[in-house]
Protein backbone atom coordinates (compact mmCIF):
# COMPACT_ATOMS: atom_id res chain seq x y z
CA UNK A 119 0.00 0.00 0.00
CA UNK A 120 1.33 3.43 -0.98
CA UNK A 121 0.65 5.93 1.79
CA UNK A 122 1.08 9.60 1.08
CA UNK A 123 0.33 11.81 4.05
CA UNK A 124 0.43 15.59 3.93
CA UNK A 125 3.25 15.58 1.39
CA UNK A 126 3.95 19.28 1.02
CA UNK A 127 5.75 21.54 -1.38
CA UNK A 128 6.23 25.26 -1.68
CA UNK A 129 7.80 26.91 -4.72
CA UNK A 130 10.23 29.57 -3.48
CA UNK A 131 10.12 31.66 -6.62
CA UNK A 132 6.34 31.84 -6.83
CA UNK A 133 4.56 35.14 -7.20
CA UNK A 134 2.81 35.85 -3.92
CA UNK A 135 -0.78 34.66 -3.94
CA UNK A 136 -0.58 32.85 -7.29
CA UNK A 137 0.57 29.36 -6.40
CA UNK A 138 -0.84 27.63 -3.35
CA UNK A 139 1.25 25.59 -0.95
CA UNK A 140 0.74 22.01 -2.06
CA UNK A 141 -0.27 19.29 0.39
CA UNK A 142 -1.19 15.84 -0.88
CA UNK A 143 -2.79 13.01 1.07
CA UNK A 144 -4.00 9.70 -0.37
CA UNK A 145 -3.60 5.94 -0.16
CA UNK A 146 -3.20 3.57 -3.08
CA UNK A 147 -3.48 -0.19 -2.67
CA UNK A 148 -1.80 -2.77 -4.93
CA UNK A 149 -3.94 -3.34 -8.02
CA UNK A 150 -5.89 -0.11 -7.59
CA UNK A 151 -6.02 2.80 -10.01
CA UNK A 152 -6.50 6.30 -8.74
CA UNK A 153 -7.06 9.09 -11.25
CA UNK A 154 -6.14 12.73 -10.77
CA UNK A 155 -7.60 15.58 -12.75
CA UNK A 156 -6.81 19.23 -12.49
CA UNK A 157 -6.42 22.28 -14.70
CA UNK A 158 -3.05 23.42 -16.00
CA UNK A 159 -0.89 24.66 -13.15
CA UNK A 160 -2.89 22.89 -10.44
CA UNK A 161 0.09 20.81 -9.28
CA UNK A 162 -0.15 17.45 -11.06
CA UNK A 163 3.52 17.41 -12.11
CA UNK A 164 4.54 18.66 -8.68
CA UNK A 165 2.83 15.65 -7.11
CA UNK A 166 4.25 13.13 -9.59
CA UNK A 167 7.75 14.55 -9.23
CA UNK A 168 7.61 14.30 -5.45
CA UNK A 169 6.35 10.72 -5.59
CA UNK A 170 9.01 9.68 -8.10
CA UNK A 171 11.77 11.36 -6.10
CA UNK A 172 12.64 14.17 -8.51
CA UNK A 173 11.41 16.93 -6.19
CA UNK A 174 12.09 16.95 -2.46
CA UNK A 175 9.01 17.67 -0.37
CA UNK A 176 9.25 20.15 2.47
CA UNK A 177 7.19 17.97 4.80
CA UNK A 178 4.91 14.99 5.18
CA UNK A 179 5.46 11.29 4.69
CA UNK A 180 5.51 8.87 1.79
CA UNK A 181 5.68 5.15 2.49
CA UNK A 182 5.15 1.78 0.91
CA UNK A 183 3.72 -0.64 3.49
CA UNK A 184 5.03 1.49 6.37
CA UNK A 185 8.54 1.75 4.89
CA UNK A 186 9.48 5.35 4.15
CA UNK A 187 10.33 6.11 0.54
CA UNK A 188 11.48 9.67 1.08
CA UNK A 189 15.06 8.72 1.87
CA UNK A 190 15.28 6.51 -1.20
CA UNK A 191 16.54 7.70 -4.60
CA UNK A 192 14.11 7.48 -7.54
CA UNK A 193 15.43 4.13 -8.78
CA UNK A 194 14.85 2.44 -5.42
CA UNK A 195 11.23 3.54 -4.94
CA UNK A 196 9.64 0.84 -7.06
CA UNK A 197 7.91 3.51 -9.14
CA UNK A 198 8.05 4.09 -12.87
CA UNK A 199 6.72 7.13 -14.65
CA UNK A 200 5.37 7.27 -18.19
CA UNK A 201 5.17 10.83 -19.41
CA UNK A 202 3.17 12.28 -22.26
CA UNK A 203 6.50 13.13 -23.80
CA UNK A 204 7.82 9.65 -23.52
CA UNK A 205 11.49 10.35 -24.00
CA UNK A 206 12.52 7.50 -26.23
CA UNK A 207 16.16 7.63 -27.24
CA UNK A 208 16.01 8.41 -30.95
CA UNK A 209 19.37 6.84 -31.78
CA UNK A 210 18.53 3.51 -30.13
CA UNK A 211 16.35 0.81 -31.68
CA UNK A 212 13.12 -0.25 -30.03
CA UNK A 213 14.62 -3.28 -28.26
CA UNK A 214 17.35 -1.13 -26.69
CA UNK A 215 14.91 1.57 -25.61
CA UNK A 216 12.96 -1.09 -23.77
CA UNK A 217 16.08 -2.94 -22.61
CA UNK A 218 17.38 0.18 -20.88
CA UNK A 219 14.58 -0.26 -18.37
CA UNK A 220 15.93 -3.71 -17.52
CA UNK A 221 19.69 -3.15 -17.62
CA UNK A 222 21.20 0.33 -17.90
CA UNK A 223 24.30 -1.07 -19.66
CA UNK A 224 22.11 -3.03 -22.12
CA UNK A 225 23.86 -6.28 -21.26
CA UNK A 226 20.64 -8.24 -21.47
CA UNK A 227 20.27 -11.91 -20.62
CA UNK A 228 18.58 -14.19 -23.11
CA UNK A 229 15.57 -14.30 -20.75
CA UNK A 230 15.35 -10.49 -20.78
CA UNK A 231 15.58 -10.42 -24.58
CA UNK A 232 12.78 -12.95 -24.72
CA UNK A 233 10.64 -10.82 -22.39
CA UNK A 234 11.13 -7.86 -24.73
CA UNK A 235 10.24 -9.96 -27.78
CA UNK A 236 7.13 -11.32 -26.09
CA UNK A 237 6.11 -7.91 -24.79
CA UNK A 238 6.35 -6.42 -28.27
CA UNK A 239 4.18 -9.25 -29.62
CA UNK A 240 1.58 -8.60 -26.92
CA UNK A 241 1.29 -4.91 -27.78
CA UNK A 242 1.08 -5.58 -31.50
CA UNK A 243 4.63 -4.53 -32.30
CA UNK A 244 6.08 -7.96 -32.98
CA UNK A 245 8.98 -7.81 -35.40
CA UNK A 246 9.57 -4.08 -34.96
CA UNK A 247 12.34 -4.42 -32.39
CA UNK A 248 15.10 -3.18 -34.70
CA UNK A 249 13.32 -0.02 -35.81
CA UNK A 250 14.36 3.39 -34.58
CA UNK A 251 11.68 5.44 -32.74
CA UNK A 252 11.55 7.84 -35.68
CA UNK A 253 10.33 4.96 -37.83
CA UNK A 254 7.27 4.36 -35.63
CA UNK A 255 3.88 6.04 -35.47
CA UNK A 256 2.90 8.09 -32.43
CA UNK A 257 0.76 5.28 -31.04
CA UNK A 258 3.51 2.72 -31.56
CA UNK A 259 5.98 4.95 -29.73
CA UNK A 260 3.59 5.20 -26.78
CA UNK A 261 3.35 1.43 -26.66
CA UNK A 262 7.13 1.15 -26.58
CA UNK A 263 7.33 3.69 -23.74
CA UNK A 264 4.62 1.93 -21.74
CA UNK A 265 6.15 -1.48 -22.35
CA UNK A 266 9.51 -0.22 -21.10
CA UNK A 267 7.86 0.95 -17.89
CA UNK A 268 5.85 -2.23 -17.41
CA UNK A 269 8.69 -4.67 -17.98
CA UNK A 270 10.47 -3.08 -15.04
CA UNK A 271 7.69 -4.58 -12.88
CA UNK A 272 7.12 -1.46 -10.79
CA UNK A 273 5.05 -1.53 -7.60
CA UNK A 274 3.55 1.80 -8.63
CA UNK A 275 3.02 3.02 -12.16
CA UNK A 276 2.77 6.80 -12.52
CA UNK A 277 1.00 7.73 -15.76
CA UNK A 278 1.11 11.35 -16.85
CA UNK A 279 -1.37 11.76 -19.72
CA UNK A 280 0.16 8.75 -21.49
CA UNK A 281 -2.78 8.23 -23.85
CA UNK A 282 -3.57 11.77 -24.93
CA UNK A 283 -3.78 12.35 -28.66
CA UNK A 284 -4.14 8.65 -29.48
CA UNK A 285 -7.02 7.14 -31.38
CA UNK A 286 -9.48 4.87 -29.63
CA UNK A 287 -7.97 1.62 -30.93
CA UNK A 288 -4.52 2.54 -29.64
CA UNK A 289 -5.88 3.65 -26.30
CA UNK A 290 -7.76 0.38 -25.90
CA UNK A 291 -4.54 -1.57 -26.41
CA UNK A 292 -2.76 0.52 -23.79
CA UNK A 293 -5.67 0.36 -21.32
CA UNK A 294 -5.56 -3.43 -21.67
CA UNK A 295 -1.85 -3.45 -20.89
CA UNK A 296 -2.32 -1.32 -17.79
CA UNK A 297 -5.30 -3.38 -16.58
CA UNK A 298 -3.28 -6.56 -16.87
CA UNK A 299 -0.61 -5.00 -14.67
CA UNK A 300 -3.26 -4.04 -12.15
CA UNK A 301 -4.44 -7.64 -12.02
CA UNK A 302 -0.87 -8.58 -11.17
CA UNK A 303 -0.92 -6.12 -8.27
CA UNK A 304 0.62 -2.98 -9.74
CA UNK A 305 -0.84 0.19 -8.24
CA UNK A 306 -1.56 2.88 -10.83
CA UNK A 307 -1.78 6.62 -10.43
CA UNK A 308 -3.26 8.10 -13.58
CA UNK A 309 -3.10 11.80 -14.37
CA UNK A 310 -5.57 12.38 -17.17
CA UNK A 311 -8.17 14.89 -18.23
CA UNK A 312 -9.89 12.36 -20.47
CA UNK A 313 -13.17 10.93 -19.12
CA UNK A 314 -12.74 7.80 -21.27
CA UNK A 315 -9.32 7.01 -19.82
CA UNK A 316 -10.67 7.56 -16.33
CA UNK A 317 -13.77 5.45 -16.97
CA UNK A 318 -11.64 2.65 -18.41
CA UNK A 319 -9.10 2.46 -15.61
CA UNK A 320 -9.88 4.37 -12.43
CA UNK A 321 -11.30 2.84 -9.24
CA UNK A 322 -11.21 6.20 -7.45
CA UNK A 323 -11.11 9.74 -8.80
CA UNK A 324 -9.55 12.85 -7.32
CA UNK A 325 -9.59 16.46 -8.39
CA UNK A 326 -6.72 18.83 -7.62
CA UNK A 327 -8.08 22.01 -6.08
CA UNK A 328 -6.05 24.77 -4.47
CA UNK A 329 -3.12 22.48 -3.82
CA UNK A 330 -5.21 19.67 -2.29
CA UNK A 331 -6.62 16.37 -3.57
CA UNK A 332 -10.41 16.27 -3.33
CA UNK A 333 -12.30 13.02 -3.90
CA UNK A 334 -14.61 13.31 -6.92
CA UNK A 335 -15.96 9.81 -7.43
Ligand SMILES: Nc1ncnc2c1ncn2[C@@H]1O[C@H](COP(=O)(O)OP(=O)(O)OP(=O)(O)O)[C@@H](O)[C@H]1O
Pocket residue numbers: 129130131132136137156157158159160161162163164165
Ligand atom coordinates in the same frame (compact mmCIF):
# COMPACT_ATOMS: atom_id res chain seq x y z
N1 LIG B 1 10.14 25.72 -10.75
C1 LIG B 1 9.07 26.42 -10.41
N2 LIG B 1 9.16 27.59 -9.76
C2 LIG B 1 8.08 28.29 -9.39
N3 LIG B 1 6.81 27.87 -9.62
C3 LIG B 1 6.65 26.72 -10.26
C4 LIG B 1 7.75 25.92 -10.70
N4 LIG B 1 7.27 24.81 -11.32
C5 LIG B 1 5.93 24.92 -11.28
N5 LIG B 1 5.55 26.05 -10.65
C6 LIG B 1 4.19 26.51 -10.39
O1 LIG B 1 3.54 25.55 -9.57
C7 LIG B 1 2.20 25.34 -10.00
C8 LIG B 1 1.99 23.86 -10.29
O2 LIG B 1 2.77 23.48 -11.43
P1 LIG B 1 2.67 22.00 -12.02
O3 LIG B 1 3.68 21.92 -13.10
O4 LIG B 1 2.76 21.02 -10.93
O5 LIG B 1 1.19 22.02 -12.63
P2 LIG B 1 0.45 20.95 -13.58
O6 LIG B 1 -0.89 20.69 -12.96
O7 LIG B 1 1.33 19.77 -13.81
O8 LIG B 1 0.29 21.79 -14.91
P3 LIG B 1 0.18 21.32 -16.46
O9 LIG B 1 -1.11 20.55 -16.59
O10 LIG B 1 0.15 22.62 -17.20
O11 LIG B 1 1.41 20.50 -16.77
C9 LIG B 1 1.98 26.26 -11.21
O12 LIG B 1 1.32 27.41 -10.76
C10 LIG B 1 3.38 26.59 -11.68
O13 LIG B 1 3.43 27.90 -12.22
